[in-house]
Amino acid sequence: MSVTANPRTIENPTRPVSPGQRKQSLREKYGDRAFSIGAAAVLLLSILAVVYPLYFIVIASVSDPNAVYEGKVWLFPSGITTEGYERIFADSRIWNGLGNTLIYTVLGTVISVSTILCGAYALSRKDMPGRKILMLLFVITMFFDGGLITKYLVVRDLGMLNTVWAVVLPGAVGVWNLIIARSFFEHTIPNELREAAQMDGATDFKFFFKMVLPLSKPLIMLMIMIHVVAHWNSFFDALIFLNDDSKYPLQLVLRNILIQSDVSSTGTTGGDIASYAAAQRIAELTKYAMIVVSSLPLMIALPFMQKHFTKGAMIGAVK
Secondary structure (H helix, E strand, O other): OOOOOOHHHOOOOOOOOOHHHHHHHHHHHHHHHHHHHHHHHHHHHHHHHHHHHHHHHHHHHOOOHHHHHOOOOOOOOOOOOOHHHHHHHOOHHHHHHHHHHHHHHHHHHHHHHHHHHHHHHHHHOOOOOOHHHHHHHHHHHHHOOOOHHHHHHHHHHOOOOOOOHHHHOOOOOOHHHHHHHHHHHHHHOOHHHHHHHHHOOOOHHHHHHHHHOHHHHHHHHHHHHHHHHHHHHOOHHHHHHOOOHHHOOHHHHHHHHHHHHHHHHHOOOOOOHHHHHHHHHHHHHHHHHHHHHHHHHHHHHHHHHHHHHHHHHHHHHHO
16 A cells, blocks of 8 residues: 655745845845854954053053153053063052051941941831931932032031041942942842741840841942942042041042142253253153052952942932
């Protein structure tokens, strides 16, 4: 008994392909590849736009300023010299400013992160009376500011002028960071977990320190990194509220050294060309070296915190 195959079930390998199908297959074959190549090119250009200026500053800080002016320094250093770094680190003000910056950064970060975490958790609790009014008062400060004179008068009347508290306390609580932390607690810490802890006899303080904080490591790392960078680069509050040079942070010390270098180079008489050229050379070396000195600690610390920092930033953005 012979079995006759149904011609409808047999594909004809010689059946011609329509122009529309051929066009679609070509688009699927080369479209994804072209998109991947374009995305990689854009990403590479973005990385170069960020990394190359930093690299140029590093190689320019150890190169001859004349070679930098002539455009000979763009990929490798030329006329290597460490005179800029030697002059910076020979100045005792640098070490004193570095110590002050470390104190301001550590103390300010501890105060800011502690107050933000405690305040954000309290505002995230729906059973807290008046939390909407308090949150409204915080948000108002994002749009209305009393100004620099009012801020100075408040710091003066509180007796904080020329003290470390004038640097770390006025901007201790960032409202935007407070909102991010509150949203994180609202969407990450369920009420059922708190109710279970209360049934086991845990108080609010014990629940916060024993359960909430261990579950909030990405948020804590995010807050720490934000405030470390902010306090390390801060100099304006110190410029306004500090009168003693021995209490200046590193950024303000470097600013003053740079201004003095520029003044000394421009104050040279026109007839003394050699002195003017030497002063300009020192000013350029000092400028690049100061950028490296002020940025290097953060560049070293950031890779170790990148994992938690990225995760915390994504959580804050989504929530």
